[in-house]
Amino acid sequence: MTPFEFKRAESVVDAVASGSGTRFLAGGTNLVDLMKEHVERPPHLTDINHLPLKELEELSNGGIRLGALATNADTADHALLRDRYPLLASAILAGASPQLRNAATNGGNLLQRTRCFYFYDTATACNKRSPGAGCTAIGGLTRMHAILGASHQCIAVHPSDMCVALRALDASVNVIGKNGERIIAFADFHRLPGERPEQDSTLQDGELITSIDLPAQPFNKNFTYLKLRDRLSYAFALVSVAAALRMEGGVIQEARVALGGVAHKPWRNEEAESKLRGKRAERDQFATFATEILSEARGQGGNDFKIDLARKAIVRALEQAATARPQSQTDKRVA
């Protein structure tokens, strides 16, 4: 990796004062990987591992706050999450490996970058690495690439499972920068590539994520995180679905469906969700919903199969949620 200067932040104020041009180092499970590949070459690293941002706490509004520096493993195993937000716990456990989850942090999970092999391969043209250079993925090997929200500049997907559940749960992200604190709704955190694929998120240079808030509505009865991939474990999603329902007597009161593995950010369609309100939780309703949420889906050649796979996954996930049989991340048979 390229040589760098290293400093340890002693406080949040100290970290924010580092300004732009430094990268924050937490678990390092994505940043160190990218540095070894020379994709990231930060001249300065600021170690934030000692900042007091590791707690999970209950909020007065009935929700919970996840510290940005709590590890993914500690978060998924936390009693508050297992009991009240099992959809999020399930999604976290569907991702990476135990070793990675023990080091990766919540903030880092949001900021992890795409695993597009062209992004990783500095011998290829990549608009995300190098604005204006071109995109070798388009017309290349596109099995792992986007079917929704792509642009002529970038067809990469966001690799996180946790973020798909956070999107379904309407989380919000608390950040602090030199201009003070602000809250970013999860829907607005990650970007679509558009004309600026080098910008993964709306976080400003030098801003630090301090915590992620979950609203009071837990959806802990009728939910599932269904992840389909080329291996049973330790692989990124081809397509994943976070589905959650609030039901009364077989009738849907509220539906949340977010898709992973298909776009530059978790994909939701609130308008399609609203049409499920008042409908019976039945397959034909789910199929109609799936068609609508995928209406803009376009394959890139190597990932055309994802459209039909996603359609079926959405229907299956909604059935799992409706019958309160969430997909187990240990028993790999699809319920």
Added chain:
Amino acid sequence: MLRDKLDLCGTKKGCDHGQCGACTVLIDGKRVNSCLALAVSRDGASIVTIEGLAENGKLAPLQEAFIERDAFQCGYCTPGQICSAQGLLNEGRTSSKDEIKEFMSGNLCRCGAYPNIVDAIADVAGQTP
């Protein structure tokens, strides 16, 4: 650093990118991929490598179980497997073979010793203290 500077060559360099688990060590009791852990950022942590599992020349129960169950062929992934399995036992995720398999999925074995690795871990998990 473990291998080159501290002469602790038990921990292996596999993929160097967090994708194989051969480099697994225990940091403050938790299993992690050492290949993605910058030493300077872990200053002050307690680090246990495979060399640290045996006590006074006596092999740890996991090490005995790996021998008993023939849980390795070439042995390259084995230090990482055992450190990871020790972490797994610390985490308590051993209620079934399915759970062991899923929670050991971060350790690849090109020789395919997986069934015996799972059996070795199940043996130790099932032992009464």
